[in-house]
Amino acid sequence: MTTHRPFDAPRGVVVDAVARALAEDLTPLGDISAALLPPEARAVAQFVARTHGVVAGAACVDEAFAQVSEEVQVEWLVTDGDRVAPGQVLATVTGPLAPVLTAERTALNFLGHLSGIATRTRAFVDAAAPLRVWDTRKTIPGLRSLEKAAVRAGGARNHRGNLSDWVMFKDNHLTALGIVEAVRRARDAWPGRTVHVECERIDQVVEALDAGADAILLDNMSPDEVWACVVVAEEHAAAHGTRRALLEVSGGITLETVGTYAETGADVVSSGSLTNSSPVLDIGLDIEVHG
Numbered sequence: 001m002t003t004h005r006p007f008d009a010p011r012g013v014v015v016d017a018v019a020r021a022l023a024e025d026l027t028p029l030g031d032i033s034a035a036l037l038p039p040e041a042r043a044v045a046q047f048v049a050r051t052h053g054v055v056a057g058a059a060c061v062d063e064a065f066a067q068v069s070e071e072v073q074v075e076w077l078v079t080d081g082d083r084v085a086p087g088q089v090l091a092t093v094t095g096p097l098a099p100v101l102t103a104e105r106t107a108l109n110f111l112g113h114l115s116g117i118a119t120r121t122r123a124f125v126d127a128a129a130p131l132r133v134w135d136t137r138k139t140i141p142g143l144r145s146l147e148k149a150a151v152r153a154g155g156a157r158n159h160r161g162n163l164s165d166w167v168m169f170k171d172n173h174l175t176a177l178g179i180v181e182a183v184r185r186a187r188d189a190w191p192g193r194t195v196h197v198e199c200e201r202i203d204q205v206v207e208a209l210d211a212g213a214d215a216i217l218l219d220n221m222s223p224d225e226v227w228a229c230v231v232v233a234e235e236h237a238a239a240h241g242t243r244r245a246l247l248e249v250s251g252g253i254t255l256e257t258v259g260t261y262a263e264t265g266a267d268v269v270s271s272g273s274l275t276n277s278s279p280v281l282d283i284g285l286d287i288e289v290h291g
Helices: 011-026 058-068 097-128 144-153 171-177 179-189 202-211 223-240
Strands: 042-049 073-076 089-096 132-134 167-169 195-199 215-219 246-250 268-270 283-290
Touching: 011 058, 011 097, 011 144, 042 097, 058 073, 058 089, 058 097, 089 097, 097 132, 097 144, 097 283, 167 171, 167 179, 171 179, 171 195, 179 195, 179 202, 195 202, 202 215, 202 223, 215 223, 223 246
Parallel strands: 132 268, 167 195, 195 215, 215 246, 246 268
Antiparallel strands: 042 089, 042 283, 073 089
16 A cells, blocks of 8 residues: 655656656567566565665655556655665565566656755755745656655745746736736736746836735845845835735855855745756665575
């Protein structure tokens, strides 16, 4: 029976993603190499971390083996979100050798990719503190829910999951509408949704605040510019007796530079690099054959 963990993506997403990945390996004739193995051969295997990192993607590993053979059993010694060290055993896998080998690469692909995201995310979270960290929609098509679950395992939080979550106006939207009209239309069409406006200059921030934006993305601003925008937003809230708009910092911020924004007073920092630039975490499956 599959166990649901706190950082798992929705079950249906996991099942579908794994099925598509296995189909890439098994269409049209199946695993013609593993089919030649003696049926009595059994495997006792261990997922082992080769480097330091943070684990994510255990549900995909479980599902990969389960879809290939119900006889394969996976027992985890860690869970998504755990830090691991080189040489640490993450899970044991036992069962017939053939299906273990058939599912091996699919399981490792998901585990390495998603753990890589969780690992980079944790480094970003540590470097950005006390700023909270958000991801973006810069994800591999078809894997967004899995990658955003890995971001949560790494200690960050999710920005919009898709374009229906809330109203967000980027520069290209504003070229056609302008800030004031954009916010007005959003309030009329979607009165219960968050309205988020991207700003590149402090005068745009003032305009967005006056228009009633709930959140403002401070795009490609220096730490000093962000600090000045925070002051303006706080003064605006005090003058109007309202809650200050959420301030998000984004645009060209790296793991090396995010720390310079930590004390600006902004609320969150977002980075597409969490999902689109994370190296795979090096994890191996060491197999012993019996029988």
